[in-house]
Amino acid sequence: xxxxxxxxxxxxxxxxxxxxxxxxxxxxxxxxxxxxxxxxxxxxxxxxxxxxxxxxxxxxxxxxxxxxxxxxxxxxxxxxxxxxxxxxxxxxxxxxxxxxxxxxxxxxxxxxxxxxxxxxxxxxxxxxxxxxxxxxxxxxxxxxxxxxxxxxxxxxxxxxxxxxxxxxxxxxxxxxxxxxxxxxxxxxxxxxxxxxxxxxxxxxxxxxxxxxxxxxxxxxxxxxxxxxxxxxxxxxxxxxxxxxxxxxxxxxxxxxxxxxxxxxxxxxxxxxxxxxxxxxxxxxxxxxxxxxxxxxxxxxxxxxxxxxxxxxxxxxxxxxxx
Amino acid sequence: xxxxxxxxxxxxxxxxxxxxxxxxxxxxxxxxxxxxxxxxxxxxxxxxxxxxxxxxxxxxxxxxxxxxxxxxxxxxxxxxxxxxxxxxxxxxxxxxxxxxxxxxxxxxxxxxxxxxxxxxxxxxxxxxxxxxxxxxxxxxxxxxxxxxxxxxxxxxxxxxxxxxxxxxxxxxxxxxxxxxxxxxxxxxxxxxxxxxxxxxxxxxxxxxxxxxxxxxxxxxxxxxxxxxxxxxxxxxxxxxxxxxxxxxxxxxxxxxxxxxxxxxxxxxxxxxxxxxxxxxxxxxxxxxxxxxxxxxxxxxxxxxxxxxxxxxxxxxxxxxxx
Numbered sequence: 001x002x003x004x005x006x007x008x009x010x011x012x013x014x015x016x017x018x019x020x021x022x023x024x025x026x027x028x029x030x031x032x033x034x035x036x037x038x039x040x041x042x043x044x045x046x047x048x049x050x051x052x053x054x055x056x057x058x059x060x061x062x063x064x065x066x067x068x069x070x071x072x073x074x075x076x077x078x079x080x081x082x083x084x085x086x087x088x089x090x091x092x093x094x095x096x097x098x099x100x101x102x103x104x105x106x107x108x109x110x111x112x113x114x115x116x117x118x119x120x121x122x123x124x125x126x127x128x129x130x131x132x133x134x135x136x137x138x139x140x141x142x143x144x145x146x147x148x149x150x151x152x153x154x155x156x157x158x159x160x161x162x163x164x165x166x167x168x169x170x171x172x173x174x175x176x177x178x179x180x181x182x183x184x185x186x187x188x189x190x191x192x193x194x195x196x197x198x199x200x201x202x203x204x205x206x207x208x209x210x211x212x213x214x215x216x217x218x219x220x221x222x223x224x225x226x227x228x229x230x231x232x233x234x235x236x237x238x239x240x241x242x243x244x245x246x247x248x249x250x251x252x253x254x255x256x257x258x259x260x261x262x263x264x265x266x267x268x269x270x271x272x273x274x275x276x277x278x279x280x281x282x283x284x285x286x287x288x289x290x291x292x293x294x295x296x297x298x299x300x301x302x303x304x305x306x307x308x309x310x311x312x313x314x315x316x317x318x319x320x321x322x
Numbered sequence: 323x324x325x326x327x328x329x330x331x332x333x334x335x336x337x338x339x340x341x342x343x344x345x346x347x348x349x350x351x352x353x354x355x356x357x358x359x360x361x362x363x364x365x366x367x368x369x370x371x372x373x374x375x376x377x378x379x380x381x382x383x384x385x386x387x388x389x390x391x392x393x394x395x396x397x398x399x400x401x402x403x404x405x406x407x408x409x410x411x412x413x414x415x416x417x418x419x420x421x422x423x424x425x426x427x428x429x430x431x432x433x434x435x436x437x438x439x440x441x442x443x444x445x446x447x448x449x450x451x452x453x454x455x456x457x458x459x460x461x462x463x464x465x466x467x468x469x470x471x472x473x474x475x476x477x478x479x480x481x482x483x484x485x486x487x488x489x490x491x492x493x494x495x496x497x498x499x500x501x502x503x504x505x506x507x508x509x510x511x512x513x514x515x516x517x518x519x520x521x522x523x524x525x526x527x528x529x530x531x532x533x534x535x536x537x538x539x540x541x542x543x544x545x546x547x548x549x550x551x552x553x554x555x556x557x558x559x560x561x562x563x564x565x566x567x568x569x570x571x572x573x574x575x576x577x578x579x580x581x582x583x584x585x586x587x588x589x590x591x592x593x594x595x596x597x598x599x600x601x602x603x604x605x606x607x608x609x610x611x612x613x614x615x616x617x618x619x620x621x622x623x624x625x626x627x628x629x630x631x632x633x634x635x636x637x638x639x640x641x642x643x644x
Contacts, residue, residue, distance in 0.1 A: 029368060029474065030474065030476055033477070033557060034407070034476050034477050034478070034557070035372060035403040035404075035406035035407055035477070035540075035541060035542060036370040036371055036372040036403050036404060036406075036407050036409065036467065036474075037370070037371045037372070038368050038369070038370055038407065038469075038474045038476075039368065039369045039371065040368050040369070040471065041363075041369060043365060043366075044365075046351060046360050046361065046362050047360070047361045047362070047363060047369065047466075048358040048359070048360055048361075049358055049359045049361065049413075049415060049448070049449060049464070049466065050357060050358040050359070050449065051415050051417050051449065051450055051451050051462070051464055052417075052451050053417050053419060053451045053452075053453040053462075055419060055453055055454070055455065055456070055460075056456075057456050058453055058454055058456070059453075081357040081358050082357075082358060084357040084358075085356070085357055085358050085360065087358065091371075093371060093373045093464065095373050095374075095375050095417075095462045097375060097377060097460065126371070127371060127372065127373065128373055129373050129374050129375045129462070130375075131375040131377055131380055131381075132377070132380055133377065133460075134377070134378075134379050134380070134457050134458050135456050135457035135458075136456050136457075138377075138419065138455075138460050140373070140375075140417045140451070140462035142371070142373055142415065142464045144369075144371065145358065147360075149362065152351065152352065152358075152360045154352055154356050154360075155355070155356050155357070156356070218357075219357060220357060235355060235356070
């Protein structure tokens with residue numbers, strides 16, 4: 001027996017209630033149950049907003065992803081976007097369209113995964129919408145955050161001579177998808193693949209870099225290093241050189257997965273040459289991988305010292321190769 | 323030939339650019355093209371956020387609704403929610419999932435309808451997401467608005483003795499859907515049906531009531547009077563009596579359509595007995611239809627003076643009776 005829309009709203013409201021009004025720096029004056037959510041931010045802060053789709057068959061598969069992994073990843077996308085500005089996440093809004101036959105067990109698992117991550121980051125589920133989907137689960141999550149006025153770290157601030165850094169290790173998500181394609185769901189148990197199923201948005205790292213004014217430009221690695229580096233370069237009107245030998249690959253992942261695989265949710269940032277970037281920020285390893293160049297070219301310096309064009313291999317989620 | 327995701331983002335960005343940075347009271351410091359939109363509100367304002375799905379086959383049909391009507395209605399839902407708080411809309415975020423075969427012509431028409439309404443209300447399209455949909459168009463629009471601190475008109479403020487009012491006339495949308503079911507698309511041309519295809523969110527009326535502190539509770543009529551009145555009564559812990567003879571039916575609509583039909587996007591509000599409510603606000607007719615009662619009952623006083631239970635006839639969009 002599936003939830004009716006009214007039951008679904010009641011379930012969301014009941015479960016969100018346990019994580020509602022946490023020690024959030026934004027006051028939620030009205031949440032689920034009014035025409036709009038009403039929030040009061042502390043004064044002298046800028047507001048951040050990001051929205052991300054999570055579509056069954058595109059961003060996750062029911063036969064591969066447990067409901068709590070799907071729910072976790074759904075919110076992680078927006079938290080990672082807020083992290084990439086250096087912001088503090090405050091509230092989330094879940095628009096959830098379910099096929100008529102969706103079991104309440106799946107729905108509860110999905111909400112459980114989403115709300116566990118929300119609590120971890122003191123984010124309130126403050127609203128959204130529900131509807132029937134004609135095919136597959138469709139979720140759209142809006143995340144609201146804030147930064148002190150004028151301190152947002154944008155994609156557009158990189159300057160020639162800046163150094164390029166990434167957090168954590170790259171390629172784990174692409175490696176997991178390859179394993180899922182070949183071996184199916186049983187891989188989900190392996191600890192090796194945890195960062196695909198339950199990625200940890202780098203909110204503390206982004207916030208540290210913003211507070212110390214260390215980063216000139218920043219983005220999160222959702223599309224893959226080669227594509228997200230292009231975003232930074234295009235918005236900043238610069239080029240870049242990445243040293244292959246420096247790219248930190250996840251255990252088991254190869255360079256191609258680290259360069260082009262999406263959904264690692266690590267941060268890529270540029271910092272002026274003189275900036276002192278710690279090797280470890282909030283417990284997360286930070287690695288220098290290259291530098292920002294004048295011009296428009298994006299290059300990969302391979303192990304043999306050859307300079308190759310670094311083409312973005314468009315991350316097409318599950319659409320590619322299927 | 324359908325748009326690729328990259329072409330779609332470019333089309334949205336190009337078209338939104340023409341309506342970007344209008345004379346909006348919120349400064350958009352970063353919009354489409356960064357990880358988050360960054361907004362600065364004037365000081366001493368509360369923030370409003372609402373999100374609404376628009377799903378093909380549920381909220382519109384391609385054989386009934388022109389692309390610009392679908393785009394218009396998609397944004398109108400959120401603007402109407404902001405109106406129901408008494409707020410000023412500032413920015414919109416469009417998450418748009420399109421089936422692979424969607425023609426650029428349809429997409430451009432949809433964006434055109436949405437952006438024309440955005441310009442009318444000086445709302446900036448400041449971000450969103452795009453994805454592939456496995457079936458039908460799925461849009462989710464988040465609208466951001468604001469009110470001066472502490473002035474939001476919620477659903478929860480109605481008191482026994484308050485009078486109940488609605489704006490405009492009711493039932494036109496239900497009447498249009500019935501005509502579409504019987505006669506198909508040709509009705510779309512008739513001027514009579516315009517308020518279904520291009521509803522006008524009552525932003526000026528809501529704002530007037532909020533500025534003058536005239537309304538104790540307010541909601542927009544998206545689910546239908548009988549259901550939305552229940553929302554106000556539940557959130558305010560009160561009952562209500564509606565006088566059938568006073569309900570303003572749209573030309574051609576009957577009382578049942580006016581009471582239970584959804585998507586009229588008029589406002590329903592309560593005001594203390596002494597409040598002087600103009601008969602016309604911002605050019606829109608305002609009608610007293612009943613009063614707020616103690617207790618939990620919701621009643622309809624029919625033409626013969628009988629007191630009947632006013633049951634919510636759940637508005638199920640196009641799902642009902644199909």
